[in-house]
Amino acid sequence: MENKDIDHLFRHHSGKMVAVLTRIFGLKHLDVIEDAVQDTFIKASISWRKEIPDYPEAWLTKAAKNRVVDIFRALNTQRTHYASIKSGTDAIAINELFLDSEIEDAQLRMIFTACHPKLDPRDRISFALKTVSGFSIKEISAALLTKQETIKKRLFRARKAIKTLDIQFHIPRGRVLKSRLESVMEVLYLIFNEGFHSNSKDQLIREDLCSEAMRLCQLLLKNKATRMPEAYALFALMCFHSARLETKIGANNEILDLKQQDRNRWHFPLIELGNTMMYKAVDTEMFSCYHYEAAIAAEHLRAKSFEDTDWNKILQWYEVLNKLQPMPIHLLTMAVICMQIKNLDKAESYIEQITPEDLEQRIYLYYAAKSDLYAKQYNMKSAKEYLDIAIKKVNNSSEKEYLQKKYNQL
Amino acid sequence: MIFIGADYADLGLSPEELQSRMGKWFAWGQKMEQAGILRGGEALHPQIRRIVGENRTVTDLTSAEVKEIVGGYYTVEAKDFDAVEEIAKDFPDYDLGGTVEIREIMVFDK
Incomplete structure (x- = not known):
């Protein structure tokens, strides 16, 4: 089998089919839809053992289309309706929803649903990975380094919120579009960062999350309204x-x-x-x-070597970024940059502006930076003191190792 | 070779996992095909109707109730048990708790 051609085909296609079927049956039937889609993949995985179809994607789409009638039946829709689906105009309409452009449209609707501002921010990521990206609970839990039970709860909460808030399956228009889009981009940004900054030992997990975030971002760029x-x-x-x-x-x-x-x-x-x-x-x-x-x-990326980095330029960008979106981590980064360009006074002034507790689990970075500053001022006693606090506050083992090494060199 | 184990639907496999399993089964099938030893095989639906005893008691079971079911089989032509055992080493689902049972087809005198 030419694996390359169909890399991640099942995963990507699962999100597509769930989205299209949701457009037909509505968000309230998401459970039934997901089960039906899962079933088509199980069938495909078995029937393709002998021979992979010439057009795998078309095969999967057709299989999902065939499930429409099954789902109608499962939902106990009246027989009359079911009959008209098989022939009449509904059948044509449903067929059209499986066209590529309509699949993309449905996927965007699902992305906007998953990233709805009324859902809890953490629930959004899990729900997006499950419903839009076709990850399993196990895969989400491995990717986010979170227990499976927690992911299950988040998914449950997200579904419940969608139902009780009666969230609509559409692409927002007009004035709300901008703010809704911001919420979508925030989720994509977080998914990407989960991958990029992951502490997971598994490089594949990092790549999966990053490429998934990019794929979804491309969907935004393909559509005129969200571009x-x-x-x-x-x-x-x-x-x-x-x-x-x-x-x-x-x-x-x-x-x-x-x-x-x-x-x-x-x-x-x-x-x-x-x-x-x-x-x-x-x-x-x-x-x-x-x-x-x-x-x-x-x-x-422009710098040929680390030493060639134009720190002054980067500092300028951070200044504007921090004005637009004030965050303690930006201040800390600016302090570190100032130490890099040996402007210790400026570094100190940035550090003084930070309330360490605001950094939450990244608080150790504050103490590590402060230790750096003291070391550069030749105050080794304080440098050691603060690095010691940093080591006590860090959770991640490889970061801890790194700081410990640094401590021993002081 | 008879394949016994849990049904895929009950294992909560992700689309990605299903695809990679499919790839392994495909590769295994190709390998046997190229060696010219594959004589046939089928995959079986997980629904079970069981008829037991003199009263012919009928029960309909789902794979979830049985845990281990026969999922399918391949017929291969080989010299002896050891040769088939060698082939069965590539069975893709051992990590899912799957079992391969090797049985010889009885050949009757004509």
């Missing part, structure tokens, strides 16, 4: 980060930072694609945080 400059910027950002994905992991499966990465192995085509997307993204008066984050990522 907005900030969506292009988000896609550019994902391209720039993905270009480095492979070099983030060292030979012993350890996480490598920008300084240690082999820049020759960065994926050039993705950088180029990111640049093209950036061109389209800047065709606007108003830049989003994705614009600035992409600009920062691009600046890192």
Whole structure:
């Protein structure tokens, strides 16, 4: 079998078929729909053992189409209705919903449903991965490093919210579109980051999440209504980060930072694609945080070596980013950059603006940065003190190891 | 070779897993095909109707109630048990708790 041609075919197609069938039967029948779609894949996996069909995707679509009548039956729809589906105009209408352009439309509707602002933010990610991306509960739990039970609860909550809030299966229009789109981009950004910054030992999980976020972002770019400059910027950002994905992991499966990465192995085509997307993204008066984050990522990629990095430029981008979207982590990053360019006073002023508790589980980064600052000021006693706090506060074992190594060198 | 184990539908496999399983089964089938030893085989639906005893008691069972069911079989031509055992090593579903049972087809004198 030519595996390449149908890489992830089942996973991607599952999201497509669930979306189309939801358009026919409505969100309230999602359970029945998901079961039916799952069943077509089980059947396919068995019947393709002997021979893969010439057009696998068309085969799967046809199988899903054939399930329409079964689902009607399962939902106990009246016989009269069922008869008219088999022949009449409904059949034509349903057939058309399985055309490629309509499948994309249905998928966008599902994305907007999954990312609805009324759902709990954490539920959105799990629900999107399950319903739009065709991940199983086990796969979501591995990807998000969260217990299966927790994922089950999140999915349950999301479904319940969709039902009780009577969330509509459509692509929002007019004034609400912009804010709804922001919510979608936020979810895609989070899915991507879950992959990119994952602590999972499994590189495949990282790639899966990143490429899934990119695939969904492309869906936004394909549709005229959702093709907005900030969506292009988000896609550019994902391209720039993905270009480095492979070099983030060292030979012993350890996480490598920008300084240690082999820049020759960065994926050039993705950088180029990111640049093209950036061109389209800047065709606007108003830049989003994705614009600035992409600009920062691009600046890192531009440097031939870590030492060549234009830190002043990056600092400028962070300044505007932090004005647009004030976050303690931006302040911390700026402090680290200032130390890089040996402007210790400025570094200190950034650090002073941070309330450490605001960093939540990343609080150890604050203490590590503060330790760095003291070390650079030749105050080794305080440097050790703060690094010790950082080590006590860090959860992740490889990060802990890294800090411990640093401590021993002080 | 008779394949025994849980039904795919009861294992909660993801589309991605189903696809990779399918690929492994396909590769295994191709391998036997190329070796010219494959003589046939079928996959079986998971629904079971069981008739037991003198009273011919009939029960309809689903795979979930039985846990282990015969999912299908392949007929291969080989020298002896050891040769088929070698072929059965590539059966893709051991990690799902699957079992392969090797049985010889009885050949009668003509």
